[in-house]
Amino acid sequence: MSEQKPYALIAEFDSVATIMRAAEKVRDADYMIWDVHSPMPIHGINKSMGLPPTILPWITLVHGLAGAVFGLLMCWWMNATTVPGLSPSVQGYEFMISGKPTFSLPANIPIIFETTVLFAAIGTVLGMLGLNKLPMLYNPLSKSRRFLRATSDRFFIVIEAEDKHFELEKTKAFLESLGPTAIEVVIED
Numbered sequence: 153m154s155e156q157k158p159y160a161l162i163a164e165f166d167s168v169a170t171i172m173r174a175a176e177k178v179r180d181a182d183y184m185i186w187d188v189h190s191p192m193p194i195h196g197i198n199k200s201m202g203l204p205p206t207i208l209p210w211i212t213l214v215h216g217l218a219g220a221v222f223g224l225l226m227c228w229w230m231n232a233t234t235v236p237g238l239s240p241s242v243q244g245y246e247f248m249i250s251g252k253p254t255f256s257l258p259a260n261i262p263i264i265f266e267t268t269v270l271f272a273a274i275g276t277v278l279g280m281l282g283l284n285k286l287p288m289l290y291n292p293l294s295k296s297r298r299f300l301r302a303t304s305d306r307f308f309i310v311i312e313a314e315d316k317h318f319e320l321e322k323t324k325a326f327l328e329s330l331g332p333t334a335i336e337v338v339i340e341d
Contacts, residue, residue, distance in 0.1 A: 159292040160312045161323055162299055163332035168194055171307040173201040178309060181326060185315040190333035208279055215275025216268050219236040223267030227260035278290050285339040299336075313340070 165171040167191075175188050179202040188197055232255035233244035246254045281287070293299050293310065300306050309330075311323055320337070327335050 156315045156339045158320055159300050159338045160310050161320070162293070162296060162325055162338060163309045163316075163327040163330060164298060164301075164334040164336075165307040165309070165331075166309065166333050170331060171309065172197065173334025174309055174332070177330055178311065182316070183311055183315050183317055185318075186309065186311040188297070189308040189310060191301075191303055191305060191307075206283070208276065212272050212276045215270035215279075218265055219274075221265035221269040222271065223323050225264055226267070228255050231255050231260070244275035288327060292340055294316070296336060296338055298334060299338075 163174070165174060171188060171190065172194070175197060178186055179200065188194075188201060190197070198219050231244060232253075234246050235243065248254065248298060298306075299308060309327070309332075311318060311327070313320075317323070324335060324337075
């Protein structure tokens with residue numbers, strides 16, 4: 153019979169104040185692969201956990217700029233280009249009106265704006281999914297009946313076994329020193 157491998161240790165807390173203090177101690181103990189689960193947003197928990205700011209705004213900015221460049225090039229190609237030797241199906245359509253230039257930026261700003269918003273929105277959604285490692289079809293934490301209360305009235309700290317500082321007995325003793333109401337070992341499938 154093979155030995156069952158632990159996936160994580162979960163510690164249950166009953167108040168926001170205790171989970172905040174516990175998160176600061178876990179952060180100071182240099183654990184890297186851990187998280188706090190709460191039924192509601194907790195103001196200041198990111199600072200207690202030592203989390204850096206998210207890079208999602210930068211992902212949105214890069215995708216928005218790419219959308220603006222795409223929109224600008226698309227409008228320019230469609231309205232102001234004729235390349236000799238190319239098939240008519242991929243040619244732009246130069247349309248001269250009263251001697252005005254074939255490409256005018258102000259007339260194309262609505263299209264450039266729309267492609268900027270479209271690319272930024274799609275990039276943000278995909279970036280959010282990637283940063284959150286979604287879709288996650290299965291998580292061993294879902295097997296814990298105790299952990300189900302994380303969506304109603306309890307707070308949890310989860311330290312995963314992948315963490316380089318994780319040793320089952322040592323980590324369990326550390327979590328007990330934080331004053332939880334219960335500790336549970338979650339077994340990996």
